[in-house]
Amino acid sequence: MSLQTPLGKVRGLGAAGNGVHHWWVQRLTAVALVPLGVWLLVSLVTLPALDFVTLVSWIGGTWTATLLSVFILTASWHSRLGLQVIIEDYVHDQGLKTTSLVLSGFVHIILAAFGVFAVLRIAFGSPL
Amino acid sequence: MRARPLSPHWTIYRMSRYSVLTSLANRATGMVLSVGLVVLIYWLTALARGARAYARAQEVLGSDLAKVVYAGVIAAFSYHLVAGIRHLVWDTGRGLEKKQSQRSAWAVIVVAIVLAVVCIWWAFRAREGV
Numbered sequence: 453m454s455l456q457t458p459l460g461k462v463r464g465l466g467a468a469g470n471g472v473h474h475w476w477v478q479r480l481t482a483v484a485l486v487p488l489g490v491w492l493l494v495s496l497v498t499l500p501a502l503d504f505v506t507l508v509s510w511i512g513g514t515w516t517a518t519l520l521s522v523f524i525l526t527a528s529w530h531s532r533l534g535l536q537v538i539i540e541d542y543v544h545d546q547g548l549k550t551t552s553l554v555l556s557g558f559v560h561i562i563l564a565a566f567g568v569f570a571v572l573r574i575a576f577g578s579p580l
Numbered sequence: 581m582r583a584r585p586l587s588p589h590w591t592i593y594r595m596s597r598y599s600v601l602t603s604l605a606n607r608a609t610g611m612v613l614s615v616g617l618v619v620l621i622y623w624l625t626a627l628a629r630g631a632r633a634y635a636r637a638q639e640v641l642g643s644d645l646a647k648v649v650y651a652g653v654i655a656a657f658s659y660h661l662v663a664g665i666r667h668l669v670w671d672t673g674r675g676l677e678k679k680q681s682q683r684s685a686w687a688v689i690v691v692a693i694v695l696a697v698v699c700i701w702w703a704f705r706a707r708e709g710v
Contacts, residue, residue, distance in 0.1 A: 467585045474584075479671060482664050489657060497703045504631045511627065524621070531614045538607055541586050567621040570628035 474533060481530035488523045508574055517575040524567035532560040598685040606663045612656035619649065651700050658696035662688050 454461075465471045499510060510516055535556050543549040619641075626637035640646060666688050669675050675684055 467583070479668065482668060486661065486665070489661065493654070493657065493699070493703075497699075497706045502707065504627070504634050507627055511624070520624075524617075527613075527617050531610075531617055534607070534610045535614060538611070540584055563617065563621050566625055570621070570624035573628040574624075 474536075478530065478533045481526050481533070484526050485523075485530055488519065488526060491519060492523055511571060512575045514575075517571050520571050521568050524571070525564055528560045528564035528567070532557060535560075598682050602663060602666075602685045602688060605659060606667075609656035609660040609663070612652055613660055615649075616653035616656070619646075619653070647704075650703070654699050654703060655696040658699055659688075659692040662692045662695065 495510075495516070500506060511520060536553060539549060539552045539556065543552055623637065623641060626634045626641075666675075666684050669684075670681075675681060
């Protein structure tokens with residue numbers, strides 16, 4: 453049994469019942485994606501070449517593999533949160549809305565898993 | 581699932597032309613970047629599957645249509661980055677007055693267009709013949 457009063461339990465949760473969690477995570481991932489996104493764009497443009505060997509040795513490096521994995525997870529999360537808001541705002545049919553939200557969540561998790569697995573596979577077992 | 585609070589729908593809410601442009605553009609560019617994320621994962625997966633799989637993926641990733649997508653993603657990134665920073669400044673409670681937000685809307689549009697043009701030019705010049 454909790455000693456929290458009913459008022460204490462609901463305070464700060466707002467109409468959706470989960471407070472500012474969505475908003476806060478969207479901001480956190482946004483802040484993280486500023487340097488990560490700029491790093492990825494600059495890296496892709498300044499790499500000496502885009503052939504298989506150059507790319508595999510670049511992605512397999514400790515720094516790239518780590519930052520790229522973090523980028524994939526952060527960007528997938530941010531993308532999921534952003535699409536969620538768009539779906540909630542513009543899909544009015546309740547069934548279609550729920551289906552789209554669930555599907556979007558699944559697709560984002562699969563995307564992130566594929567991305568991180570690909571980076572790790574390149575980093576650990578050079579697929580040459 | 582409880583109903584979440586929604587932002588005003590553009591179909592029923594009279595927005596100023598500034599917020600129509602910048603708010604819709606931020607969402608639209610965000611969706612383009614989601615597509616860009618799919619392309620990035622496809623590219624990484626092809627690399628992870630080996631040299632032959634990557635060579636096959638190159639037929640798609642090196643096509644003219646793909647180059648249009650890359651330019652679109654770079655332009656979307658430029659806009660979403662600048663507009664996103666404006667949102668983060670708003671979140672600190674600054675710049676929310678009508679005049680300030682109108683001025684920052686113009687600043688975002690101008691900076692984003694310049695950044696997009698410079699980045700696309702830079703990327704395509706660096707990758708000439710690729």
